[in-house]
Amino acid sequence: MSGTEVWLYGSSARGDNDASSDVDVLVAGELDVDIDKLCFSTDASISITRYSWRELEQMAGYGSLFLHHVRLEGRPLVETGDKRLETLLGSLGRYTRAHQELRCFSQVLGDVEQSLDGDHSVAFELSVVATAARHAAILGCYLLSQPDFGRTSAFRRLLPQIGYDSDFVESVEQLYAFRQAENAGRPSNQAATSGDVRVWISKIRELIVRVEQLVA
Amino acid sequence: MTTLLEAADRLSAVREAAGDPRAAYLIRSRLCRALLTCARGVAERQGLEKPVLPGQWVLNRDAPQELQDVVRLCRSIYQNAEHLCQPSESFDVRWEDGWSELQRDLAQLEDALQRAT
Numbered sequence: 001m002s003g004t005e006v007w008l009y010g011s012s013a014r015g016d017n018d019a020s021s022d023v024d025v026l027v028a029g030e031l032d033v034d035i036d037k038l039c040f041s042t043d044a045s046i047s048i049t050r051y052s053w054r055e056l057e058q059m060a061g062y063g064s065l066f067l068h069h070v071r072l073e074g075r076p077l078v079e080t081g082d083k084r085l086e087t088l089l090g091s092l093g094r095y096t097r098a099h100q101e102l103r104c105f106s107q108v109l110g111d112v113e114q115s116l117d118g119d120h121s122v123a124f125e126l127s128v129v130a131t132a133a134r135h136a137a138i139l140g141c142y143l144l145s146q147p148d149f150g151r152t153s154a155f156r157r158l159l160p161q162i163g164y165d166s167d168f169v170e171s172v173e174q175l176y177a178f179r180q181a182e183n184a185g186r187p188s189n190q191a192a193t194s195g196d197v198r199v200w201i202s203k204i205r206e207l208i209v210r211v212e213q214l215v216a
Numbered sequence: 217m218t219t220l221l222e223a224a225d226r227l228s229a230v231r232e233a234a235g236d237p238r239a240a241y242l243i244r245s246r247l248c249r250a251l252l253t254c255a256r257g258v259a260e261r262q263g264l265e266k267p268v269l270p271g272q273w274v275l276n277r278d279a280p281q282e283l284q285d286v287v288r289l290c291r292s293i294y295q296n297a298e299h300l301c302q303p304s305e306s307f308d309v310r311w312e313d314g315w316s317e318l319q320r321d322l323a324q325l326e327d328a329l330q331r332a333t
Contacts (some may be wrong), residue, residue, distance in 0.1 A: 031242070104240070118222050119222050119256055187268075
């Protein structure tokens with residue numbers, strides 16, 4: 001277990017966690033280590049992301065956005081003697097997959113659109129669109145050199161800078177809140193329809209186009 | 217097209233996307249949609265309410281074996297995919313290591329779907 005590090009990141013590390021927040025933990029090193037035995041015990045729901053050193057080194061090679069996230073706000077709970085992750089994060093390069101990632105988001109929206117012609121769950125499809133929107137906003141913030149990995153703060157930071165008004169920002173935040181409520185098993189009172197999904201596909205496609213323009 | 221037949225199409229879409237492990241979110245969302253469609257197809261066949269999100273579904277023990285098999289494989293794939301598809305990132309190394317195993321599970325699910333349709 002000596003080669004394993006445990007880092008806190010996300011809302012608990014930023015200090016803006018609330019009752020609905022998971023505690024985000026990165027376990028670096030051994031994939032099957034029991035973190036309770038290392039450092040952690042809490043009543044909150046823990047969301048554990050596990051990467052081996054081999055995986056982390058490969059991710060560092062393309063300037064992984066996730067590692068940028070950890071570098072920005074993460075803090076170590078358990079470190080190795082040679083502070084292996086801190087060293088890795090210290091030499092992290094620029095993220096090199098922006099174009100590819102945006103193309104992936106567009107394909108995801110195409111899938112959602114196609115699914116509406118067959119059997120589909122509105123809650124699932126809207127959640128997929130909301131996640132693509134958040135990823136695109138996080139990427140956009142990064143491309144503006146204003147990294148922001150907050151739950152919805154990336155929307156607030158990015159969207160006004162690429163021409164959106166406050167009503168749109170609020171509506172996208174509501175979309176993401178819908179996704180979170182559904183995934184937490186607390187379905188929204190507002191029934192969404194397939195028509196709503198189509199409208200959102202169109203809006204988030206436009207958002208992706210605007211983020212694409214930020215790629216140098 | 218019945219929902220179970222549609223699920224088979226959606227599993228093919230997972231295979232298609234899996235050729236490029238850097239398209240992580242695409243693969244993840246297609247996999248979740250395919251598994252959800254399987255579960256919705258089973259629910260449709262059983263006259264049950266269709267689930268709206270992917271998850272650890274269970275089916276009554278008195279349901280036909282071919283539907284039990286579909287649900288069991290969906291559960292197993294969903295669980296394995298949670299490890300394989302970390303939420304935050306592309307997953308080149310892990311995907312390369314785990315894809316062959318997942319492919320085997322997907323093939324079993326495709327067989328189970330065929331028996332169920």
